[in-house]
Amino acid sequence: MTAATATADVRDAFLRARRAQAQWATTLIPDRKRIMLAFHDLVLDRQEELLDVIQRETNKTRSDAFDEVMDVAITARHYAYRAARLLKDRRVKGALPLLTQTRVERDPVGVVGIIAPWNYPLSLAISDAIPALLAGNAVVLKPDVKTPRTAQLALRLLEEAGLPGEVMQVVEGSGETVGQGIVAECDYLMFTGSTAVGRKLAAQAGERLIGFSAELGGKNPLIVCADADVERAAQGAVTACFSNAGQLCISVERIYVHEAVADAFTARFVELTQAMRLGQAWTDDMGALISTDQLDRVSSLVDAAVTAGARPLTGGRALPDLGPTYYAPTVLADVPADAELHDDEVFGPVVYLETVASHDEAVARANDSAYGLNASVWGSVGTAREVASTLHSGTVNINEGFAAAWASVDAPMGGWKASGVGRRHADDGLLKYTEPRTVAVQRLLPLRGPAGMSAESYATTLTSVLKAGKRILR
Structure with missing residues (x-):
């Protein structure tokens, strides 16, 4: 495959992913949950097939391969049950009690790009895709050139579980072509790999002002x-x-x-x-x-x-x-x-x-x-x-x-220092794939004070209210 062909493949994958994501984002969260729990069951039921492919590509022991199966199943179950609470509109304290009503909404970022390594070709590709999908995003995944079959099999299981076609896509190829294509097109980039490569990708993500998360090297x-x-x-x-x-x-x-x-x-x-x-x-x-x-x-x-x-x-x-x-x-x-x-x-x-x-x-x-x-x-x-x-x-x-x-x-x-930025797992492991929107409704009186009251008088009144109401505002 030439570099031009690989780049074209990535662009085509993102075009299709964006069309699919627009529909996927409207899918009710209970339906996304059902799909991910079905995937959980398929991963466990078809584990022999997964273990065989993982071992063929990595040379690891059966037990080490099984760790990946368990990790993906546990992650799918965790976020399937967690997603609705995390994505629900959340009421927060407004600027002034009673007068300001504020809530935070969460939208998917769009298409998440994942560049995964060869050492854990199931865990470090699919366990990052799971929360991104549940948040309503599409995913374009580049597995390592040494381990593409594991990712392809996992994608087939996701679609068998009910994930609509093209919501997640696997594009094979080198980092220089497919990886760079993903960096240029994605709305959020998740990378697992070396610190040296992570630094370069972080700079590119920063240039594009897109979100970036990476687990990098360790000693x-x-x-x-x-x-x-x-x-x-x-x-x-x-x-x-x-x-x-x-x-x-x-x-x-x-x-x-x-x-x-x-x-x-x-x-x-x-x-x-x-x-x-x-x-x-x-x-x-x-x-x-x-x-x-x-x-x-x-x-x-x-x-x-x-x-x-x-x-x-x-x-x-x-x-x-x-x-x-x-x-x-x-x-x-x-x-x-x-x-x-x-x-x-x-x-x-x-x-x-x-x-x-x-x-x-x-x-x-x-x-x-x-x-x-x-x-x-x-x-x-x-x-x-x-x-x-x-x-x-x-x-x-x-x-x-x-x-x-x-x-x-x-x-x-995740890592401190040169070991990474951002986190996988926990609530942030899903929320990082969303864009928060703050919606604030001002009722009765404007924050700048009622008409007819001088700015100085309003400032004096508001100061007294704030001092008296500090217990409420805690």
């Missing part, structure tokens, strides 16, 4: 407190670091262990890492990387760190006997501060350990990062809560790696 820390249950922390760290072969924006790549438990934790964590089963079955713990390019990137970063002085405690090598893109789950120590993987996201099954003398030191090191997406703290709940509240991170999980915060869809999910 997520895990802190093991002095009073942590070492066995539980070590088992949790394996999941936190190596789920989806580390190809997860919210997975852990740095561990700071209090010296009181450092030796015990390190020994057990390395032992559990070495015992991991690699493959794609339900019984396997970790799958392969998505491509040879990704394998080369991970290998290069680890090799450079080891050359600079890092010490592999386990892993640190490709596993070609298992398949062309398998890489051993890797734990490093003594990573030099100038090694690229010390500060930059690896996006693979690689983590490094550092011992700290205090919780304050752990927090300082955790916060010493350009990123702030996710963090994990292991210890007694009291101690861990104190640590959690000092971390510069959009989500913090206590005695869990990432799933507790991510799966709490009624809470906002």
Whole structure:
């Protein structure tokens, strides 16, 4: 496909989406809800088909693929039941009690553009589309070139559930052509991917004065407190670091262990890492990387760190006997501060350990990062809560790696600093796809005062009213 053809395809998709959106916006919210709940059921009923496609495109384990199915089903159910309340006209306090009646209305923004990554091709495409659709928007989605079939299957299920044709469309192609076409045409842009690309898209969205939301990179820390249950922390760290072969924006790549438990934790964590089963079955713990390019990137970063002085405690090598893109789950120590993987996201099954003398030191090191997406703290709940509240991170999980915060869809999910702007999940995850309209009705008297009263007299009267009525206006 030529660049000109791809650009024309995007323009055609938006023309059709705008026609479809005009009708979809008039669809009653209970009918949108019914469609999304039917989609929820189809996702669960047809999960074997979805799992097969996800695994073929990503090389992940069956369990990791199932996480995507559950995420999409939970998100569909949550927003299906939440949409009516969020989109209902809302009465708010007016300028003057009794005299001013004010309400806020919500309209869809129009056509939402979604640019989705390859690592979670179902979750990170469809879970963002769900609230946009329920808000009355159309959606044009660009899946990653590595994972288009998952998005296409999800779209078929949405239409089978009752979503009218062309309200959501999937356009395949590169970021340079299809992605840029979406940025140029959409009324709101949702992006999940690297910080470098996110910065460029944010600038383009700003130039067009359209809404923009992005979940970007992370270099997520895990802190093991002095009073942590070492066995539980070590088992949790394996999941936190190596789920989806580390190809997860919210997975852990740095561990700071209090010296009181450092030796015990390190020994057990390395032992559990070495015992991991690699493959794609339900019984396997970790799958392969998505491509040879990704394998080369991970290998290069680890090799450079080891050359600079890092010490592999386990892993640190490709596993070609298992398949062309398998890489051993890797734990490093003594990573030099100038090694690229010390500060930059690896996006693979690689983590490094550092011992700290205090919780304050752990927090300082955790916060010493350009990123702030996710963090994990292991210890007694009291101690861990104190640590959690000092971390510069959009989500913090206590005695869990990432799933507790991510799966709490009624809470906002997103990054601080270079890890993103805006939020998915929670009420903002739907309301960001709307335009608020404030409608205020002034009754009886104008705000500038009644006719015949001087401006000075009105000002004096209004001042007295405001002072006397401060309890009402609270």
